[in-house]
Amino acid sequence: MTSSSSVRDLLTALFITFVGGCLALAGGSGGLDCGGVSIFLWCAALAFALNWIVYVPSAFARTEHYFDLTGGLTYLSVTALAVTCSGPLHLRSMIVATMVCVWAVRLAGFLFLRVKHVGKDVRFDIVKTKPSTFLVWWTLQALWVLMTMAAALAIITGNQSVPMGWIGWTGVVVWMIGFAIEVVADAQKSAFKRDPKNQGSFIRTGLWSWSRHPNYFGEIVLWCGIALMAIPVLVGWQFVTLISPLFVAFLLIKMSGVPLLEQKADERWGGQDAYESYKASTPVLVPRPPRTNTPDPSKPSS
Numbered sequence: 001m002t003s004s005s006s007v008r009d010l011l012t013a014l015f016i017t018f019v020g021g022c023l024a025l026a027g028g029s030g031g032l033d034c035g036g037v038s039i040f041l042w043c044a045a046l047a048f049a050l051n052w053i054v055y056v057p058s059a060f061a062r063t064e065h066y067f068d069l070t071g072g073l074t075y076l077s078v079t080a081l082a083v084t085c086s087g088p089l090h091l092r093s094m095i096v097a098t099m100v101c102v103w104a105v106r107l108a109g110f111l112f113l114r115v116k117h118v119g120k121d122v123r124f125d126i127v128k129t130k131p132s133t134f135l136v137w138w139t140l141q142a143l144w145v146l147m148t149m150a151a152a153l154a155i156i157t158g159n160q161s162v163p164m165g166w167i168g169w170t171g172v173v174v175w176m177i178g179f180a181i182e183v184v185a186d187a188q189k190s191a192f193k194r195d196p197k198n199q200g201s202f203i204r205t206g207l208w209s210w211s212r213h214p215n216y217f218g219e220i221v222l223w224c225g226i227a228l229m230a231i232p233v234l235v236g237w238q239f240v241t242l243i244s245p246l247f248v249a250f251l252l253i254k255m256s257g258v259p260l261l262e263q264k265a266d267e268r269w270g271g272q273d274a275y276e277s278y279k280a281s282t283p284v285l286v287p288r289p290p291r292t293n294t295p296d297p298s299k300p301s302s
Contacts, residue, residue: 009132072108150241171229178221210287
């Protein structure tokens, strides 16, 4: 790697950190503080510190095995810090903290075991060999944690006690729907891959017949639920934290989620009649019932 590339990567990491700091200042305005510093800002510092600490041995070993696990632990650590420093929690805060922890434990464990089983994560085939680029990914993960749970942190570290009301409970229902979709979609794909008969094929059953990426749809929906719960208790600059579901959607739809997997699928199955038919008749993200009038080219006609 050239020195100019390394400098560019380091500047990128600094910019990502700066964005995280600005978000923390906005989300912590009007909220509780500890030692004269907003709890939200302390949470941001912890998120970046944890990822940088784990980055060091990972960079030396050139491994991505602990990347997703660290992401989950960052969510849990940041939530624990926010809960501990914020004192007695209101009902809304307790529910949101529980939601974040349940989601983080489930997803981090699922991704970690998947990488251990497969042996690698294709996203890191190149970047893990370039220390400065690898640092950008770990720094971006800290920002990802901070931005995705920004609305949740604003609820927990804020100083607003507002009854749940219909907006709050609607947010809970939306979160539960999104979480259920994500869990079921992941379970269906894992079961599909475990079946030797499906080796070299792609999943197009269950929720995957309704959407090519139903797990990502569920992910976006559940963070929308938390953002909805946050609306009644946000004040001033804290409304910036509603960027949470928008950031998740942008990351999954435009960055490291859908584009990468779509490209990989096209390279592997592109040109095959069954795949092209599935791709043409199945939405990329937002689920809809499968079109029953679309023939499956993989099945012989009668």
